[in-house]
Amino acid sequence: MNYLLGKENDREGARLLSGDPELTKMLSGSLSFQNRYTVGVLSFEEVNLPDDDKRAIMESFESSLLAGLDKDQYNMTWIEHTDKERLELNFVIANVELTTGKRLQPYFDRVDRPLVENWKQVTNHEYGLTDPHNPDKAQAVKTLNRQNLPKEVQQLKAQIGQAIAHQIEQGNITDRKGVIDTLE
Incomplete structure (x- = not known):
């Protein structure tokens, strides 16, 4: 949260969109699991979007990633960054199912990457957002990792x-x- 909001909640270009950062920190900090929280970002080439679109995109992402869970079963905080000349919607999820206290694994890469990729393509199309898979965006030279x-x-x-x-x-x-x- 210190990175996302600043140590004194004073990070320029950061804005709390939903959730309670202190509650998320407290919940995550109280867990004995190895991975107590999950952090991610939805990054857009667009500089900004209307607030209604942001909320709809965040809700759609939550319902895709946390399918089958009601909002009272998980804790998630969303923080916007606009300081890099692009929009970033950062999220932090406490890795606990709130009604049972059991560990929650909101994202398992091997299984969830195709789900998130499909969600991204649909969302980009629905909102007319830049498509990162557009051939015009391909790098001329591919580097080996x-x-x-x-x-x-x-x-x-x-x-x-x-x-x-x-x-x-x-x-x-x-x-x-x-x-x-x-x-x-």
């Missing part, structure tokens, strides 16, 4: 990183240009 790199490349990258770190420690590199010159 660390897990997909061959072992030899991973080792080479590690060696380069160590060599650069050593040169920085020795005082031979003091800025970006120094790193580039060393790599060249």
Whole structure:
């Protein structure tokens, strides 16, 4: 909550949309589960949306993600961020089913990712939002992630990183240009 709202509830561009941050913190803090809360964000390319649309989107997301639960069975706080020239609807869910006190797992990636992806596509279409899957938004160059790199490349990258770190420690590199010159 300190990140979402600011330590003194003074974060610029942050606004509480629904829920009770103090109650969410208190509930989460009282749990003995390993993962006491779930945090996520709905990020939009749009700078802002009408408040009625935000509320409808949040309610739709809740009913999709927490299908089968009534609002009195879970605790969820929504906080808006508009400080990055885009709209972000952040949420925090205390991982407890309130009527039983049992652990609540609101999102299990392997199972829920397709559900959330489908919800996103429908919502983007319904509200005329930017489609992140639009071919015009595709990156011209795809980069491999660390897990997909061959072992030899991973080792080479590690060696380069160590060599650069050593040169920085020795005082031979003091800025970006120094790193580039060393790599060249």
